[in-house]
Amino acid sequence: MIYKLLRPLIHALDAEQAHRATIRALGLLPRRGLPAFPASLASEVAGLRFPSPVGLAAGFDKDGEVPDAMLSLGFGFVEVGTVTPRPQQGNPRPRLFRLAEDEAVINRMGFNNRGQANALARLGRRPRRGVVGANIGANKDSADRIADYVAGIGAMAAVADYLTVNISSPNTPGLRNLQAGGELVELLGAIAEARRPGGPPVFLKVAPDLESGDHDRIVRAAIDGRIDALIVANTTVSRPPLKSRFAGEAGGLSGAPLKPLALDALRAFRSASGGSLPLIAAGGIASADDAWDRILAGASLVQLYSALVYHGPGLARRIADGLAAKLTERGTASIAEAVGSG
């Protein structure tokens, strides 16, 4: 309700200013405890206990400024980042566009962030509660990108409940090449070596724009490289039909038009993995029905970002409650029981 009233004001601002104002406002919220969720929503994935399967996707809170506010608003887990070893400015503005007619977003932010030392210090000051993951990337001007991921694993392990290796952003030139055969095996080998016993699980985040055959290869490399879960997917560089005047902007597209592509990619990864690797779905999730479809297609958890721009931060709680109602209606005891049952 409140968001419906505020939305025209927020949307009157340039998209990036609106985002900055939102983070500032969230930072001012009084500290609250973690909300309770129906017991049926709790699940264990990669050894972590998630109280609700509905998480905040990376890119909203790049520097880890407001994870606790987002948990208290009803997210079952929050992924901060992408953080790179050194701070960087990202691409020139404008670089973030609301495609309101399409309930979509195009961004070419380019990993603007204050760097891992900054995020490490900030996250180190918060009480450890709730599930907060850190998404790591490589600096644009890095001479050795694999070394950047190794540095990220070392730097962020102490303050994150899980780490996500993001090799699927379209806004750092060449980054997605790390998804290719030899490079991926080399990267995951280096990451496996960098992990310390007792350290957090490591997830791998992939693009939705893959060719047939890529899914099998990525699953094999992930399992061999001891990856604990795949996040499917990042934004797309493809352009399904769009109405907005911003349709031609360069960057990654997210939100409603990404939904069918992300669901197809999830199904391809489920079929490639046969359920042997936990999957986390992202891309165009805006309702309990959307989240449920991903769970039936094999996702153990879901994440969202773009739908918040159109439906406000209360959405995570509404989706969680909708999922709990679906479980009750169907006589299914838990989310885990529903995963992949479609």
Ligand SMILES: Cc1cc2nc3c(=O)[nH]c(=O)nc-3n(C[C@H](O)[C@H](O)[C@H](O)COP(=O)(O)O)c2cc1C
């Ligand atoms: C403005 C913006 C910035 C993003 N930044 C990141 C990022 O830094 N790292 C990352 O892994 N994904 C990033 N993403 C991708 C999201 O985490 C998510 O995978 C994608 O947007 C699809 O989900 P959605 O349709 O619910 O937004 C970003 C998305 C948006 C819209």
